[in-house]
Amino acid sequence: MTVLDTLVSGLSSGAVEIVDLTHTLDPDFPVIVLPPEFGQCARFRMEEVSAYDHRGPAWKWHNISMSEHTGTHFDAPSHWISGKDVALGSVDEIPMQAFVGPAVVIDCSSEALANEDFELTPGVIAAFEAKHGRIPADSWVLMRTDWSKRSGADYLNMRDDGPHSPGPTPEGIRFLVEERDIRGFGTETIGTDAGQGAHYAPPYPAHYYLHGAGKYGLQCLNNLDQLPATGAVLMAAPLKIKNGTGSPLRVLAMVSK
Numbered sequence: 001m002t003v004l005d006t007l008v009s010g011l012s013s014g015a016v017e018i019v020d021l022t023h024t025l026d027p028d029f030p031v032i033v034l035p036p037e038f039g040q041c042a043r044f045r046m047e048e049v050s051a052y053d054h055r056g057p058a059w060k061w062h063n064i065s066m067s068e069h070t071g072t073h074f075d076a077p078s079h080w081i082s083g084k085d086v087a088l089g090s091v092d093e094i095p096m097q098a099f100v101g102p103a104v105v106i107d108c109s110s111e112a113l114a115n116e117d118f119e120l121t122p123g124v125i126a127a128f129e130a131k132h133g134r135i136p137a138d139s140w141v142l143m144r145t146d147w148s149k150r151s152g153a154d155y156l157n158m159r160d161d162g163p164h165s166p167g168p169t170p171e172g173i174r175f176l177v178e179e180r181d182i183r184g185f186g187t188e189t190i191g192t193d194a195g196q197g198a199h200y201a202p203p204y205p206a207h208y209y210l211h212g213a214g215k216y217g218l219q220c221l222n223n224l225d226q227l228p229a230t231g232a233v234l235m236a237a238p239l240k241i242k243n244g245t246g247s248p249l250r251v252l253a254m255v256s257k
Helices: 003-013 109-114 122-132 152-156 170-179 205-212
Strands: 016-020 045-053 056-065 073-075 100-107 140-144 184-187 216-219 232-236 246-248 251-256
Touching (some): 122 170, 140 232, 205 216
Parallel strands (some): 100 140
Antiparallel strands (some): 016 251, 045 056, 073 216, 100 232
16 A cells, blocks of 8 residues: 555554544634734625625625634744845745644643743653653644634723733743754744733744744644644645735644544
8 A cells, every 4th residue: 555545544444533623714813912003913804795696596696805814823934024034934935844744842831821921941842752752843833822712892801001911031942943953843822922922032932943944833823732742744835826825714623543
């Protein structure tokens, strides 16, 4: 059997399970809120064009609109100023091989439950590696916090000083990018940075270091509690938008049962 035959057989038999890591796109799904002096991310909108009626007797369809960075979505290097000159930095230019690859899941769910501002530090990563082994180069690293179980205002978790949600410190994301050469970083929160990431130096370090190094981001992931710490294969292909800085997408993971 070829490798693909083996994969198809595993999918048919249930030996390989597909886990959907994507939230459903609807108008109520929260989007990031920036200070009012900046442009804002557009929520998902859907408008009915016809529904087997006088507007189209045999078909139903919709017009949709949204930001590139709405819902479960992909961040390309060109999304951030540090990555604006990175070669192949927009979603239509990224090599296809980048969209399928191994995933490592660092479980921070209990810590995030106790502390909404929990930080992923080099020490947390070292503890993970002591238990599960060194993070392989060119892997997706996913920070599990179970934040995806929240909804509405609890998902954004806004306070007078802005949003509060877990994320990596500058030292934590630099370690993953520079010492482990990861492919990208994914979270269950509204962005790859902590809610208070604007107060780090540099501000929003996950965006700054990831995209400056030509790496990718995934946010608003779902169901990370269904993945093992190592061994899953992630499929995350954005829409092929010309000069796109990101895209909503359907993120799937293959897991060996």
